[in-house]
């Protein structure tokens with residue numbers, strides 16, 4: 119079998135997605151997600167100019183060699199644009215292999231390690247009362263694991279609490295909006311939030327929280343200690359992810375479970391975190407981390423240290439990335455939990471997923487390949503809309519991490 123052509127489709131059914139369709143001489147095609155929120159066209163053009171010409175004529179079954187060719191053969195390794203492009207190609211090739219052999223991708227990776235996948239979704243509110251209401255609503259729907267984010271008194275807008283809907287705040291426009299942040303106000307408030315949640319809902323609910331890279335190591339250690347007796351499932355991205363050593367200080371100060379990794383692109387970004395056992399969950403994104411091929415290796419390394427995989431699965435990645443997560447999660451032994459936020463309703467005009475998704479749970483289907491369909495005619499009805507993630511500043515306008 120040979121690759122003969124690759125389409126790059128940029129569409130915006132509720133938000134921007136970049137999709138590739140790898141075509142073969144046998145008529146089988148594979149789908150990959152090349153979405154990088156706020157930088158979509160960079161990946162699309164990188165694919166068109168530099169990656170696709172190198173794929174023509176290759177055998178799509180050679181996933182390992184093609185991955186090595188695209189990663190090591192570039193010389194300028196790593197980087198989110200490069201790794202997202204490679205990730206999309208890798209997903210599409212696994213999709214082709216599964217379709218050609220008539221098996222779901224998880225059967226090519228190691229088969230089923232579990233009957234279903236536990237998922238968590240996002241609970242958010244602008245204040246304590248509305249956040250508690252939202253948790254109650256989601257619990258009634260059947261969710262038993264929730265990421266809880268709440269507006270902080272004295273701050274106009276915080277990460278994870280969207281003003282318009284539940285989806286990630288990439289906003290249309292020619293430049294990013296700016297938000298204002300105050301770590302002190304946040305640190306004072308967050309223990310009160312989890313105290314109220316536990317008082318209202320008891321200890322059964324699994325609770326997660328995302329700090330979104332905003333604290334210093336010492337501030338993160340303090341928050342971790344103050345949250346310890348609320349028994350969190352995890353505390354995510356406490357400090358900027360570039361400094362792996364920061365996690366050592368946090369780890370030595372608190373037993374709160376730590377999760378990190380959504381902006382990592384390679385195993386090298388978490389190598390020292392894993393071998394020094396500084397975290398409990400690796401949250402790499404399959405699309406941004408170079409695809410399924412390298413993620414299986416990250417999972418193997420993590421499994422040596424009882425560290426679990428909990429892939430990033432926000433709504434700013436398409437259902438193709440979600441499907442890749444589903445196959446990966448189904449097969450690895452050290453699966454933690456899968457993030458699932460849901461999608462804007464109009465997404466189903468373009469993407470149809472065969473897996474059975476219910477509140478708090480996903481059951482993988484046995485459809486050959488990844489189990490996702492894309493309607494290209496429908497995609498054309500939703501043209502790309504330039505959007506950016508916000509930029510974050512302190513009250514005195516010093517630039518801070520968003």
Ligand code: GCO
Pocket residue numbers: 155286328330380430431432434457507
């Ligand atoms: C998460 C992430 C997302 C990111 C988003 C950026 O835990 O789901 O933090 O919410 O902010 O993917 O595009």
Ligand code: MG
Pocket residue numbers: 328330354355380
């Ligand atoms: Mg996160």
